[in-house]
Amino acid sequence: MDIKSLYREIVNEHNLHPTHKHDLQNPTMVLNGVNPSCGDDINLQLLIKDGRIADAAFNGSGCAVSQASADMMCDLVIGKDEREAAHLADIFMRMIKGKVTDEEKEELDEAASLEDVAHMPARVKCATLGWRTVKEMIDDLQKNGLKDGKVVANNSEVCGACSNASCDRK
Amino acid sequence: MSENIFRRDFPIFQGNNTVYFDNAATTQRPVQVLEAMKQFNDTTNANPLRGLYKWSMEATEAYENARHAAAEFIGAEKDCEIIFTRNTTESLNLVAYSYGLSHVKAGDEIVLTVMEHHSNILPWQMVARQTGAKLVYMEPQPDGTITDEEIESKITDKAAIVTVAEVSNVLGVTNPVKKIAEAAHRHGAVCVVDGAQSTPHMPVNVQEIGCDFFAFSGHKLMGPMGIGVLYGKIDLLDDMPPFLTGGEMIEYVTRESATFAEVPEKFEAGTVNAMGAVGLSAAITYLKNVGFDTVMKTEKDLTTRLMDGLSRIPEVTVYGSKDPARHCGIVTFNIEGCHPHDVASVLDTENICVRAGHHCAQPLMKWLGVNATARASLYFYNTEEEVDRFVDAVGKVRGWLGY
Numbered sequence: 001m002d003i004k005s006l007y008r009e010i011v012n013e014h015n016l017h018p019t020h021k022h023d024l025q026n027p028t029m030v031l032n033g034v035n036p037s038c039g040d041d042i043n044l045q046l047l048i049k050d051g052r053i054a055d056a057a058f059n060g061s062g063c064a065v066s067q068a069s070a071d072m073m074c075d076l077v078i079g080k081d082e083r084e085a086a087h088l089a090d091i092f093m094r095m096i097k098g099k100v101t102d103e104e105k106e107e108l109d110e111a112a113s114l115e116d117v118a119h120m121p122a123r124v125k126c127a128t129l130g131w132r133t134v135k136e137m138i139d140d141l142q143k144n145g146l147k148d149g150k151v152v153a154n155n156s157e158v159c160g161a162c163s164n165a166s167c168d169r170k
Numbered sequence: 171m172s173e174n175i176f177r178r179d180f181p182i183f184q185g186n187n188t189v190y191f192d193n194a195a196t197t198q199r200p201v202q203v204l205e206a207m208k209q210f211n212d213t214t215n216a217n218p219l220r221g222l223y224k225w226s227m228e229a230t231e232a233y234e235n236a237r238h239a240a241a242e243f244i245g246a247e248k249d250c251e252i253i254f255t256r257n258t259t260e261s262l263n264l265v266a267y268s269y270g271l272s273h274v275k276a277g278d279e280i281v282l283t284v285m286e287h288h289s290n291i292l293p294w295q296m297v298a299r300q301t302g303a304k305l306v307y308m309e310p311q312p313d314g315t316i317t318d319e320e321i322e323s324k325i326t327d328k329a330a331i332v333t334v335a336e337v338s339n340v341l342g343v344t345n346p347v348k349k350i351a352e353a354a355h356r357h358g359a360v361c362v363v364d365g366a367q368s369t370p371h372m373p374v375n376v377q378e379i380g381c382d383f384f385a386f387s388g389h390k391l392m393g394p395m396g397i398g399v400l401y402g403k404i405d406l407l408d409d410m411p412p413f414l415t416g417g418e419m420i421e422y423v424t425r426e427s428a429t430f431a432e433v434p435e436k437f438e439a440g441t442v443n444a445m446g447a448v449g450l451s452a453a454i455t456y457l458k459n460v461g462f463d464t465v466m467k468t469e470k471d472l473t474t475r476l477m478d479g480l481s482r483i484p485e486v487t488v489y490g491s492k493d494p495a496r497h498c499g500i501v502t503f504n505i506e507g508c509h510p511h512d513v514a515s516v517l518d519t520e521n522i523c524v525r526a527g528h529h530c531a532q533p534l535m536k537w538l539g540v541n542a543t544a545r546a547s548l549y550f551y552n553t554e555e556e557v558d559r560f561v562d563a564v565g566k567v568r569g570w571l572g573y
Binding site: 002003004007008011013015016037061062063064120122 | 508510516518527541542570571572
């Protein structure tokens with residue numbers, strides 16, 4: 001698929017009308033994900049309940065590919081437990097490297113449509129930003145658990161345009 | 171539309187319809203440059219400056235002729251004031267590490283502009299950190315102009331170094347380098363000029379500017395990548411410590427110490443990029459044959475056409491001056507609702523090459539109040555037809571992105 005069709009068929013809808021681009025009321029985890037070289041900047045928020053991602057949302061700014069991919073990622077991980085979400089992130093990363101089976105791709109549902117980004121080296125970072133961020137949050141969760149029911153992790157030097165009051169970088 | 175007679179000299183333009191509008195990043199090379207390098211490679215290649223045999227002596231001669239060509243190109247008084255480097259970045263680092271660290275003291279000020287390329291910011295941040303000096307930024311007007319008042323208020327007796335890009339790689343605006351150099355000298359500072367974006371587009375004379383250092387890259391004016399120039403006034407260069415040390419830059423070496431060669435060899439440690447210098451020299455010759463009158467007229471006409479075209483698309487914002495003549499072929503823009511990376515990606519599917527991002531000028535992006543921009547940058551070998559294709563495609567971008 002060339003990039004224009006990719007935009008037309010998948011990316012534009014998620015970019016212009018995202019389902020999950022908003023702030024959560026009471027996130028248990030918040031993390032900024034940044035692509036410093038292009039200025040993509042998302043603030044990913046998870047609500048973890050009983051080891052499951054009860055809700056996920058993001059805010060921030062960036063190119064259509066980064067925003068659409070984050071939106072699709074949120075769609076997929078909601079309702080999943082830590083292990084399942086990490087598994088999906090792993091498949092997505094491998095798909096972008098062109099190392100994935102058809103069965104695995106099916107697990108990614110609509111996010112599998114970003115497969116052709118593998119042939120667009122300049123856009124790989126955009127497509128993987130949301131997934132890299134959620135993976136980091138899950139790793140952190142698995143390593144450290146929730147302290148006082150809440151973890152505010154942060155990996156970014158620069159805080160972007162997020163409007164989340166609970167972000168400790170503000 | 172008139173044919174551009176220069177295009178036939180560029181192998182990369184043959185047999186395709188790619189619109190190359192990323193000339194501020196790097197330019198394309200004419201066959202004359204490639205042939206000069208091939209000639210060097212095929213007839214005289216040897217390690218210059220050392221050999222006592224024919225090929226090496228001829229390689230040395232070719233390298234020194236290139237130095238002379240570079241000196242003449244920017245109006246340096248002496249050939250030895252030309253130091254070959256890899257690029258503008260290395261040239262500016264050489265000044266920062268060698269002159270900066272040995273001359274700047276705590277409490278001094280290093281004055282620069284907010285529109286500098288990162289390569290003329292980071293080396294000075296390093297000098298400021300290591301010496302305890304302070305960075306002072308000159309701020310432009312909304313159209314990119316640095317006013318006399320700004321120059322006079324920011325350059326004071328505390329200034330040790332004043333550094334400025336002659337042409338901004340984002341706004342395309344030409345800065346008043348002569349006035350800035352004059353103000354720097356009046357306050358006892360040295361003046362460094364980043365000529366990466368000016369040398370391809372306009373005649374430059376370092377003595378007329380009055381600057382102490384001047385840096386430019388070969389690849390931005392049709393030369394090969396990997397060869398750049400630092401001009402420095404000989405009195406300053408003589409007095410500076412070496413930047414890199416090693417072969418080719420010594421007089422005597424004992425187990426514990428060494429004495430250094432004269433300028434410029436003092437600053438050219440290791441085997442030099444002679445073939446690159448030969449290519450640069452051929453590029454300078456090519457540029458002279460085209461003539462800066464032609465370069466400037468073509469760029470002004472094309473930029474006018476391009477900015478007129480963009481002004482008819484309501485969602486497009488162009489940054490910098492409204493006057494196309496003040497853009498040096500560089501037109502930085504945004505399309506409402508569209509991230510510049512998406513813009514560049516869809517233009518690529520139309521075989522149109524533009525740059526998107528922060529253009530290594532994040533402080534300027536912040537000043538403009540944007541995260542990133544798209545940039546079309548022209549050169550004299552571009553055509554009206556290409557400009558029209560570009561404008562037409564930009565008009566369609568929002569549609570492609572779902573608006």
